[in-house]
Amino acid sequence: MAAIRTLEHLAQSEIISREVNRPLITLKKRRPRILLVTPELNGGRRIGGEGQPGPRAKAGGLADVCTLLVDSLSDMGADVHVAMPHFRHMFESRTQFSRKLHLSQDREFFYRRSVYEGSAESNRKAALVFQRDVIHHILPKVKPDIVHCHDWMTGLVPAAAKTMGIRSLFTIHNVHDEKATLAEIEDRGIDAAGFWQHLHYSHFPTCYDETRGSNPVNFMASAIHAADTVNTVSETFLREMTEGRHASAWGIVDVLRAKFAYGEAEGIINAPDDSWSPRQDDALARSYDSRSHAEGKAVNKRRLQQLCGLEEDPEAPVLFWPSRLDPVQKGCQLLSDILFKVVSDYMALGLQVVFVADGPFREHFDRIADVHGMRNRVGVMPFNDALSRLAFAGSDFVLMPSAYEPCGLAQMVGLKYGTLPIVHQTGGLKDTVTHLDVAKNLGNGFVFENHDCNGLRWAIDEAMRFFIRSAPDRDRQVRRIMDESERDFSSTKTLESYVKVYEKLAGRPLFA
Numbered sequence: 001m002a003a004i005r006t007l008e009h010l011a012q013s014e015i016i017s018r019e020v021n022r023p024l025i026t027l028k029k030r031r032p033r034i035l036l037v038t039p040e041l042n043g044g045r046r047i048g049g050e051g052q053p054g055p056r057a058k059a060g061g062l063a064d065v066c067t068l069l070v071d072s073l074s075d076m077g078a079d080v081h082v083a084m085p086h087f088r089h090m091f092e093s094r095t096q097f098s099r100k101l102h103l104s105q106d107r108e109f110f111y112r113r114s115v116y117e118g119s120a121e122s123n124r125k126a127a128l129v130f131q132r133d134v135i136h137h138i139l140p141k142v143k144p145d146i147v148h149c150h151d152w153m154t155g156l157v158p159a160a161a162k163t164m165g166i167r168s169l170f171t172i173h174n175v176h177d178e179k180a181t182l183a184e185i186e187d188r189g190i191d192a193a194g195f196w197q198h199l200h201y202s203h204f205p206t207c208y209d210e211t212r213g214s215n216p217v218n219f220m221a222s223a224i225h226a227a228d229t230v231n232t233v234s235e236t237f238l239r240e241m242t243e244g245r246h247a248s249a250w251g252i253v254d255v256l257r258a259k260f261a262y263g264e265a266e267g268i269i270n271a272p273d274d275s276w277s278p279r280q281d282d283a284l285a286r287s288y289d290s291r292s293h294a295e296g297k298a299v300n301k302r303r304l305q306q307l308c309g310l311e312e313d314p315e316a317p318v319l320f321w322p323s324r325l326d327p328v329q330k331g332c333q334l335l336s337d338i339l340f341k342v343v344s345d346y347m348a349l350g351l352q353v354v355f356v357a358d359g360p361f362r363e364h365f366d367r368i369a370d371v372h373g374m375r376n377r378v379g380v381m382p383f384n385d386a387l388s389r390l391a392f393a394g395s396d397f398v399l400m401p402s403a404y405e406p407c408g409l410a411q412m413v414g415l416k417y418g419t420l421p422i423v424h425q426t427g428g429l430k431d432t433v434t435h436l437d438v439a440k441n442l443g444n445g446f447v448f449e450n451h452d453c454n455g456l457r458w459a460i461d462e463a464m465r466f467f468i469r470s471a472p473d474r475d476r477q478v479r480r481i482m483d484e485s486e487r488d489f490s491s492t493k494t495l496e497s498y499v500k501v502y503e504k505l506a507g508r509p510l511f512a
Contacts, residue, residue: 032510033079034502035144037134039115039127039153040084042067046074047082049096057087059115061233061409062150062173065270065494069148072495076511083138085109085130102142104133124178127153127219128188135160135190146505149227152177155219156190159198159226167505170227171268172220174406175246179216186212198226200251221251228505230259233407234428235267246404268497269431270407271489276389278417283389290482293418294475297393304394307387308354308379316350317467319460320395320419322388322410323402325359331401331424332361337453339368342460343377349464354379354395356388392417397463401448401456405429411445415485418478420466421445422459432489436466438473444481 040063041047047054047070054070057063066082074080079100086103088110097103106129116123134157139147148169149157155177158168179202185192192199196208200221205211224230232238240246242260244253259265275281278288278296285303288296298314305312327333343351355365355378362380369378381387392398398414398421407428411421420436423429425447436443446462448455466474503510 031077031079032146032502032506033081033142033144034073035081035083035139035142035147036066036069036150037083037138037147037154037157038062038066038150039130040066040150041070041082044071046071046080047098047101049098049101052092054082054101055084055087055091055097057084057090057115060173061270061407064273064409065171065173065233066150068271068273068491068495069498072491073499076499078510081142081144083134083142085126087112087115089113102138104130104138106130106133120178123153124180125188127155127178128180128185128190130154131156132189139164139166146502148502149223152219152223155223156185156192156195156199156217158223158228159195162198162226163195168227169229169231169501169505170223172224172230172232172241172406175241175252175404177218177220177252179218181214181216182208182212185217195226198222200225200255202251218251221255224252224255224259224265228264229501230256230265231268231501232265233268233270234431235269236430237404237406237427238265238267240404240427266501267431268494268501269428269489270409271491271494272409272413272416273491276413276416278393281389281393283386284393285390288393290418290479290486293478293482294471297396297418300390300394302394304354304387304390305352305379307390308381309375310352310354310379311350311376313350313352316352317346317397317464318395319351319353319397319399319422319463320391320414321353321355321357321399322391322414323357323400324383325355325357325361325365327361329403329405330359331403331451331456332359332365334401334451334453334456335399336361336364336368338457338460339365339378340372340374342457343374346464349468350377351464352377352379354381354391356381356383356391358383392419395419396467397422397446397460400424400429401451401459402426402429403451408432412485412489415444415481416489418482420463420478420481422456422463423447424451424455425449426451436462436477438466438469438477441477441480444484 042058042063043056044054044067081100083102108126108129146167147161150171151173161168199217201215242257286296286299301314325332365380398419400423405427414421421433423433433445434443435447446459448459
């Protein structure tokens with residue numbers, strides 16, 4: 001028997017020897033398989049079926065960065081899959097999707113007209129239905145090397161992935177969060193008993209039975225707690241979150257502080273996708289670059305004024321509001337307090353303000369324009385992608401007085417189009433906009449620190465002082481800023497940062 005075991009051992013050693021000494025060219029590594037779990041997507045080249053663009057369901061920059069990752073990682077050779085809800089009413093009619101697009105099929109999503117629609121209870125229910133499909137069907141089917149989850153609607157997935165031995169990255173795009181008890185989670189079909197220990201609760205759980213019905217699970221904090229790595233969408237926003245400077249639960253602050261202390265949290269600035277370029281934007285009346293911006297912007301300004309019913313004057317300074325009219329985050333109430341005074345004070349310059357945005361505060365600007373007879377100076381238009389793109393090209397300044405801003409894309413788009421941002425110093429705005437100093441040839445916008453109407457008015461006045469400078473001085477600065485923005489705010493930089501995180505999670509180079 002000993003001799004037989006010795007012969008078996010020698011035979012196995014020979015097999016191992018042959019395997020070890022096999023030429024490396026025959027040892028092919030499997031492509032990294034990455035699953036993006038997201039409630040939003042903005043089309044894309046690599047996830048649609050039959051050569052069509054992928055589905056579109058967008059509420060903000062989350063959709064853009066997910067689309068960038070899908071397309072770019074696929075181009076690099078990764079095996080990229082996407083899990084998202086099937087927003088049938090929002091998707092364009094099509095007969096086939098890519099096999100790498102895994103849609104959560106539930107009537108909860110079919111008739112929605114926007115990603116986050118209705119009450120908090122309705123959105124929480126939708127999030128649980130989506131995560132049920134991801135946890136019990138999509139993760140076991142795809143078997144990814146890395147799962148990349150985005151925002152609170154995916155908050156339970158990292159905990160479930162941990163029990164499956166799948167490494168995870170969680171990206172925080174906003175401060176919104178939701179809670180639900182284990183009982184509610186399980187009532188929606190999620191078997192949480194297998195990963196309940198990896199979740200984060202409102203108070204310390206003593207046992208499963210005690211916790212199940214009366215100790216709510218915090219979605220965002222659970223994702224931060226369970227994920228192997230976390231990132232926010234700017235470095236300043238990460239620091240602000242760890243300092244408790246935003247209206248997020250202290251549970252989120254505590255777990256994020258812990259992740260940051262252990263080197264498992266970082267900030268990665270999102271960048272506009274490459275379609276945002278005045279050289280190739282089909283929505284513009286005339287394309288232009290940094291050398292021809294003065295002529296190009298004048299043509300686009302006249303077209304914008306025509307579409308918005310404003311007085312046609314290519315010499316008038318135009319302020320553009322590009323984001324949703326949300327007084328909680330975006331600071332539109334600051335502008336409403338001073339709009340009439342600003343337009344009146346700069347009447348001699350012909351100052352105009354253009355809104356291409358939806359949101360609860362839109363009616364206030366409509367009323368201000370009507371009451372004061374300023375429709376030839378103030379254009380309030382519903383959001384339209386083509387008109388918004390034209391407004392970036394036809395305006396001189398972008399207004400972004402946000403109370404908080406995890407990243408922000410509009411300020412970077414504005415810089416690429418030669419439209420200088422007027423911003424509150426917070427989050428991603430602080431990381432991407434510095435106050436213009438013409439004498440030193442530095443800076444790219446107008447930044448105010450105190451978040452009130454006086455601070456915003458000061459920044460607008462600074463912008464007007466710049467506008468009335470000589471045309472050569474102004475054009476020289478805009479040219480410099482456009483050139484610097486092309487270099488600094490590229491999607492390539494964003495992609496490289498995420499690839500580094502993926503490689504850290506995988507413990508090896510993925511695309512060598």
